[in-house]
Amino acid sequence: MRFDVITLFPAVFPGPLAAGVVGRALEQGLIEIEAHDLRQWGLGAHRQVDDIPYGGGPGMVLRPEPLFEAIRKVREVAGLPRPRGILLSAHGRRLTAELVEELAREPRLLLVCGRYEGVDERVSTGFQLDEVSVGDFVVSGGELPAMMLIEAVARRLPGTLGDPESAVDESFSAGLPEYPHYTRPAVFEGMAVPEVLRSGDHAKIASWRAEAAMERARRLRPDLLTGAGRERAAEPAARDEERGSGAAVAGVPLGGKQ
Numbered sequence: 001m002r003f004d005v006i007t008l009f010p011a012v013f014p015g016p017l018a019a020g021v022v023g024r025a026l027e028q029g030l031i032e033i034e035a036h037d038l039r040q041w042g043l044g045a046h047r048q049v050d051d052i053p054y055g056g057g058p059g060m061v062l063r064p065e066p067l068f069e070a071i072r073k074v075r076e077v078a079g080l081p082r083p084r085g086i087l088l089s090a091h092g093r094r095l096t097a098e099l100v101e102e103l104a105r106e107p108r109l110l111l112v113c114g115r116y117e118g119v120d121e122r123v124s125t126g127f128q129l130d131e132v133s134v135g136d137f138v139v140s141g142g143e144l145p146a147m148m149l150i151e152a153v154a155r156r157l158p159g160t161l162g163d164p165e166s167a168v169d170e171s172f173s174a175g176l177p178e179y180p181h182y183t184r185p186a187v188f189e190g191m192a193v194p195e196v197l198r199s200g201d202h203a204k205i206a207s208w209r210a211e212a213a214m215e216r217a218r219r220l221r222p223d224l225l226t227g228a229g230r231e232r233a234a235e236p237a238a239r240d241e242e243r244g245s246g247a248a249v250a251g252v253p254l255g256g257k258q
């Protein structure tokens, strides 16, 4: 899969994407990332890319002409499929596991990083870009959000993760948080690993994990308890635990040492 990124700061790529599993995918050629410097399409001798907003207000806005040039140039590369275009924006559609899954089916993505107060609206309108947000907060530019998107999409591609099961089981793959993990030692600073995880009884372990994930959702992400999450909450293990008979979250308090 190939990612083309249009940015005023191409030097920050691949940055953290060069580390870990995604770094390995880059080395192996499973993914390609090319950052394109928007400045090269800037206007005039000063390569201007921004201007003051119509209607007044603080800050500068990225002008449409350099971005139109850049997008036209970058999306048409002989031999490559025309990419789906995405504009990173704070007000865009939220990046979720579902959207990541959808994007991972594309052969190529074009990511446009805003800066300053944002991007002239005609850029997303003109190219029908999908606006994507990494959360309800504002960062200074689209580069870090683009990296998060690339990282999340790349780890869904076949061959990126050493153990493909890692992606099947992780948080949000079934619409819920993942269950808690423990490794050695069995007891650490007075906190014991739940007995069931050391029992070798795989059915009981699976049931404990399902319930622990539900407990996490109820405590940390009640908003997830709709749809599939709500159906799972209605399953017997969850109801037992609510009545206080579930051994599901035995062991240490899930919140940690108290």
Ligand SMILES: C[S@@+](CC[C@H](N)C(=O)[O-])C[C@H]1O[C@@H](n2cnc3c(N)ncnc32)[C@H](O)[C@@H]1O
Pocket (backbone or CB within 6 Å): 087, 088, 089, 090, 091, 112, 113, 114, 115, 116, 117, 118, 119, 132, 133, 134, 135, 136, 137, 138, 139, 140, 141, 142, 143, 145
């Ligand atoms: C300082 S922000 C502009 C914020 C804009 N004035 C607003 O209030 O929504 C500059 C750029 O950072 C990127 N950005 C900021 N927050 C983001 C978020 N939560 N998700 C995705 N991109 C974001 C966008 O590309 C945006 O154009």
